[in-house]
Amino acid sequence: MRDSRSRATKRMVAVLAVIAILAGCPGMVAAQATPIPGPPGTLDAIDEYVLYDPVLRPYRQAVIDQTAGAISHYAIDATVELATGTTPSRITGSVALAFVNGGDEPVEAVYFRLYANDPRYAEGAMLMREVTVGGRPVEPVLSQADTVAEVALPAPLGPGERIDIDYLFRTAVPTAPEQSYGLFSYQPEGGTLVLAHWLPLLAGRGADSDWNLEAPSTFGDVIFSNIALFEANITAPDDLVLVSTGTAVVEASEDGTSRHRIVTGPVRDLTMVLDDDYEVATIEVDGTLVQSFYNPEHARGGELVLDYGARSLALYNDLFGPYPYEEMDLVDLTVRNGAAGVEFPQLMFIGGSYYDQERDAPDDPPTFLETIVVHEVAHQWFFGLVGNDQYQDAFIDEGLANYMSTEVYYAAAYDTEVAAAERARQLERPYLDRLFGPGDVIVDQPTDAFASDGAYVVAVYGKAALGFHAIREEIGEEAFIAGLARYTAAYRFDVATPADLLAAFEAASDQRLDELWRHWFEAAEGTDDYGPEDLEAIRNA
Template sequence: MKKRKFAIRLGFILVIIGLSLLLFQKGHQKEIQKITEEIMINCPRYEMDVTFYPEEKRIAVIEKVAITNDKAKAFQELYFHLYPNAFKSLDEAPFPKEEIQQAYPDGFEPGYLYVKKISDESSKVNFEIENTILKVMPSKLLEPQDKLVLTIEFDVKIPPALGRFGYGQNTFNLANWYPILAVYDEKGWHKDPYYCVGDPFYSEMGLYDVSIRAPKAYKIAASGSLQEKIVEAGNNVIWNFKTELVRDFAWISSNKFAVESATVDNTQLMSYYFEGENKKYGLKALEYAKNALGFFNEYFGKYPYSHYSVVASDFYIGGMEFPNLVMIGNEFYGSSGFFEYVVVHETAHQWWYGLVGNNQVEEAWLDEALAEYSTLLYYDYFYGRKNGQKVYEQAILNPYKLYEAAHTPGPILRPLSEFVDWKDYSAAVYHKGTIMVKDLEGRIGKGKLQQALRYYFEQNLYKNATTADFIKALNHVTGVDWTDYINDCLRSTDILDKAS
């Protein structure tokens, strides 16, 4: 009888615990929904009609962007980034000089964005362009809470560059390709140039509705979700994509794509690869991304989007993250090497920079070191701590020691303008940043660091976070002030002494 009463009480307690967890999850979901709705009210909304001319290596675009002034001041001028203009000349192209041959294997040709006309709801609007910055002067002052819709008509010439923006033998890579509203914060307008080292991007969340008219032989992988494909009379298909809250919109097109798909929780996962012998690696990419997406969902917080694509690309730099989509250099499809590592690292960026943003020009460590640390967690989980430690030593610790032996290392926290080259950037941002996070794990424990990262994720979802926000998450979870430790590590030139 006592056993029966105990079992009844235990069952009752478990029911109460289960209901409490369910109520907590529902409350948490409501809070996230509230945050999402608040950001959606004031975020910029982009509508774009794109016509793609692959034979001419260009696109023609009509972009409408709806802007709400959610700041406390009025604006007479608005600023947009025109990143394609960084590709106008060989001297200014955003690649290190020693990598120009890799970037332009078939020789240099210019790329650029040509603005034909800008208008608002009532009239034509004056504008000025200086390099990669577009200054727009609306016909009337944009007061706080005022709304404005600008229509920008432009053409883009796509260069033969194997980078984020350009084309190769297999793909057209259209990233950072349209006028995107610059961030205005407590420091004013951020009008940073397209640096050749690092990821020189800083943007707010927005909503996108993009229609791309392309020849029917071409498939398109893009940010957001494919709403419909309209087959026109003749040779064209219109692909319509819509996004939820994302930082920008990228798309990749090829007439050689084959696609495999899978489902992870509520997300459809797509692997784009080139037809033929690459299918084995297309399936491998799908497997790696599926494992990573599922693991990060549980470890950090749910991926809220319905689609995610891993796309083989003519991209010599390795891998690159965009909302709902990552580029993976085609050279990885045919060898094991770091293929899995790159796919997992770029998938981790869907959390760090995608969902929780940061100023990659001024605080690049925030997304890169966290993406690297997340990749190490993946290896710990799927291959065991010993193998995870081996990957840490091979990918992070030993490369940094080799760099340190031949160079005077600089601090982790520097703006992109202060990095000498990619080696300097990688040693500081990827390697030293990850060494710091691993040392932090040793000091507070893996469980506490997970709690801190989950808190950091939840508090900064859809926002742009800073180093101070990361420290705030650590302090909240541990009850200890980590300000001096983090700042000392970020500014130290000798991370191995500091993180020990």
Template sequence: MKQQIKRKLILCSVVLLSLTMSFTIEKLDLLDGTAAVFSQREKRSKAAANEYVIKAEFDSVEKLLVANEKISYTNMSDTNFQAIYFHLYPNTFKTKDTVPFDEGEMMLAYPKGFEPGYIQITSVESNGEALNYAILGVGETILKVNLNQPLESRSKIDLEIIFTVKIPPSNGRFGYGENTINIANWYPIAAMYDSRGWNLEPYYAIGDPFYSDIANYRVYITMLPEYTLASTGNIIKRENIGGKALWTIEAKNVRDFAMITGEKYKVLEDEIDGVKIKSYFIDDTYGDLALQTAKDAVGIFNKAFGKYPYKQLSVAAADFFIGGMEYPNLVFIDQSLYQEDHKDILEYVVAHEVAHQWWYGIVGNDQVNEPWLDEALTEYSTLVYYEKKYGNDVKENVYKNMIARMYQAYHVPGTESKEKIYKSLKEFDNAREYQALVYSKGAIFIGELRKELGEQMFFQIMKVYFDKYRFKHATTEDFIKLCEQISDRELQDYFNKWLNYNQE
């Protein structure tokens, strides 16, 4: 099987999705939302600890971003810090040896040939005082900022980083193509510090190697006025200054900040439950389908899991060969899906990426060491979208052709005990294994868990899980314990059987 995707939905078997998809099926009502989750539900929304203010100017000719980043960083651990670490993801794109693409994908990622992308740090200061720093890690993707004095627990420090970013000609998360400039994972972002210490994993080629805490952002970006911009957060204003456009964007309680821009964008808008939905598309085909799918998905997931807490969500067609990718309030969708032959898969990918707004975007997890947690829930949530929108027959057809069939193509009977869903990105041998186990078998497991617990109990648990861990990080153990607590059942062995997960 030709592997063109290591992270997102494999686009083989595209035609299978439409076998029994009848749009005459009446929409099902969702849970009426009256089931009591807990008589006294916790609303423990975590306030963002860190604040980013980024001022950047985009050079459309050289494809450069020249930027100033001010970070108000709070040490939320119980340990004093001698240094603070940041991820420098753009440096992954410096060489062919470190880019997050398989050899067979290079022509898709770099259709006009490889050119490097990178981030160059000019200076790091705190209150006008220069700080020593070092560039470390695989592909020079870690910035270590040495502090002049220890940062005590619960104390705050203000940092300023001057940097330049070179955007490569890559049709991936970070890069540009014929129509769009994808500006994601582009600035120095604080590494997570948890019970294991600093999380300094590299930019793996498989999966989403990102793990970050919520933060507040204020971003100012200057570019030529002919560009249309979609981004994380809310666009506060667009001003014309000196022949250029200055965009001011504000985003609160988000795990990352991404943008995408292009000169050919057309935009459609709609609204549901007080959330503005925007569809950015390039050609005149199926921008409306992407918009309707996102709108319906938000409505369905609002009722099934909990209310989307932001004011907007944008779906942007992109020069992006990997299918789809989620960022807070923004998803990238492969532009090639916006055509008649792929419209069914377009709907699937958009629904999947919108579901990620709930699982990883709002309820966070360590995508490097526990990638199954958000991906399995997201893949299964995609089935919930079809079930609630079109009915159970369509949902079962999608399940058989997009999930069960994908898993069966990988599965060898009798090897279930070796199919470990619960493992880190570096433990997967290839993208095919990751897709089959994390996405497909993970979604199969969530479906079986729903049967095991019962309809009402399952969705009750999902609502409490969302409510309890919104703007926080959850672990596999947290999810298991919550399932046990609400269902009043012992489920550790059940999870262990499916995930090959053993509590340490």
């Protein structure tokens, strides 16, 4: 295992080289311990690296240099069938996976997540069968209530080495399950099939290369995964609009079905949404096609979502470095159980119940719909480009996204007074209610170690964002943004840790921030910063 503090220091030394790659300068090809030729259909046999076509041309070669041959590659062929009567919606298909060991040590088994088997998905289910490894049959061993599948390898696979794993799968999609966020479901009220984690996916591996095989998270994001390439042929009813991670093109239509060809570039997973009456509004931002898909009754909200998405994309491009993909999609659908939006690579779910929110006058405060959109767009950097293990360190991506979507975005889009008001309303008020009610809570702890969902939300979304505000106040605006840009450049397409983010802020500011970091993220000392009078003032504002 690697020492995360040492790792952070080494990565910061390399930041200038990575920034040069982002600017289009020649980069270094990611090293493999034992390079071996790929089988037909992998990068070795594809002209012009077509799997990278969804990456914007100015950044494509740098991304190829960084990832080609160093990340796994899924080739998927699947058919989608909608629910009929008592039969749930189904997906059946095959996967040819070229698995690359991206860790530092040999592995003797590969692990997959079958999230659809989580009991919260009711009649949802996933079966992985006819598995072969290097052409030899292997029987998967299930654990964690059948949400983890272990596939043994014939021999240890060294760092950078690759092996073929082929399998068939069958997935049943639940209809409006009550105990989930709705991110894997058929929603009959909207005619929408929502397909996150719809196939067996490689389990996520942390910065220490260990597999995360925990039970699906109770409070936080379910999916933790690493960067891979996805290509898919999806056959679906031809009266459905398909929206997905990456770029999707209809290649053929016959017998009431359409075949969609999807290519993603390097991303953490492939998510899809199919709907019977989506309309779309589009705009281009810095070469990226931003698309807002909405139900017809939400036309005005769909236009507003497009505007918020475009404005936040432009801002974050300037602050943190470029969003490198050709498309970014925002999708109107039903989310449940306290969620207002959910992020996926290049694709964001926006809760349809908020689409009727609009400011009536210029002096009105921003709507929560705007906050949802710009929060999810921020996740395209903090989760999408730079990963973290949400089961262990959820405050990194959620706290950063929430701070970006209140203080930083609103200061740029409106003014500093609006930003301060939103910080008080969205961050300080919930945290102070907790602080002077049930009591303070430590931010940096595993997601399911929190005492309740309420404690998790206040800590990870509220107090964590206030901690980043304290760092910004301490080191100044310029160093704070520079630190985030360094962090993004150093850990792009990787998995980062809290120590990595702290080191980025310290390098950008030339200050030691250990004590400030401990105070906000590792301790319950909120009464050092606030008194009951602060809560009363916010309540009366």
